[in-house]
Amino acid sequence: MEFLSTIANTIGIGKWLNKIVNPEPEVMFVNLKYPEESGLKEDLEKDNKEIRWCNENEVPIKIENEGYSNVFWHPKKDKPVILMVKTIPQNAVLIQRRKT
Numbered sequence: 001m002e003f004l005s006t007i008a009n010t011i012g013i014g015k016w017l018n019k020i021v022n023p024e025p026e027v028m029f030v031n032l033k034y035p036e037e038s039g040l041k042e043d044l045e046k047d048n049k050e051i052r053w054c055n056e057n058e059v060p061i062k063i064e065n066e067g068y069s070n071v072f073w074h075p076k077k078d079k080p081v082i083l084m085v086k087t088i089p090q091n092a093v094l095i096q097r098r099k100t
Contacts (some may be wrong), residue, residue, distance in 0.1 A: 025072055025080040032085055035094060038084075040073055050099050053085060053092040068095040 035041040035051060044051055051071060054062055062068040071094045072080035083094040 009057045025082045027084055027098075028075075028081045028084055029091075030083050034083065038075075040071075044071070044096055048099050049096045051094055051096045054095050056084075056093055059093050059095060062095055066097065068097045070094075071096045 006094075028070075032053065035044075041051060054068070059068075059070070070082060073083060076079055086094040
């Protein structure tokens with residue numbers, strides 16, 4: 001893949017190709033029950049993962065110290081989606097980690 005990336009950059013289409021191959025995730029605001037209602041929670045549990053909602057400002061701490069990662073869901077096949085819930089004072093983000 002690195003070889004193709006080098007060629008793409010050489011001929012000037014590297015940034016365009018990267019957006020196609022690695023699209024930026026979109027944010028989708030949902031309700032707290034959305035993971036259960038959409039079947040996402042069940043799919044992740046089959047993959048031995050647990051999920052939880054986390055305040056937006058705490059996500060880096062959970063990733064670095066507790067082994068969590070962002071949930072990138074693909075409800076449409078073209079772009080990944082990060083699920084969020086509007087809360088006060090900060091939005092909540094859906095995160096995941098392997099069950100222990």
